[in-house]
């Protein structure tokens with residue numbers, strides 16, 4: 001287990017979806033931070049249907065104020081609370097959640113493991 005890695009300041013995170021480059025992540029793998037009030041969830045930007053990024057523009061991913069996330073490729077819809085696909089070509093499959101915490105006003109990645117992906121710059 002590595003030290004928590006800072007992603008962004010909570011105060012800078014708007015409601016809805018924000019795309020964040022994870023420290024040490026490969027260029028094509030970003031994290032979707034989903035904020036709804038005090039709740040912040042994170043998922044790897046990687047659709048379980050065919051493995052593409054959901055999109056590269058956060059405003060095209062968020063539906064219903066961030067309650068749902070949409071993959072632009074074949075229109076899979078995921079619940080933002082748990083990342084489960086509720087409509088589209090991969091029902092029941094899930095986005096890969098990342099473990100987040102808030103420390104000193106910062107959103108941090110607390111787990112170096114991420115669906116088998118090592119999020120590490122070491």
Ligand code: FES
Nearest residue numbers: 047049071074076
């Ligand atoms: S790759 Fe996301 S719905 Fe097909």
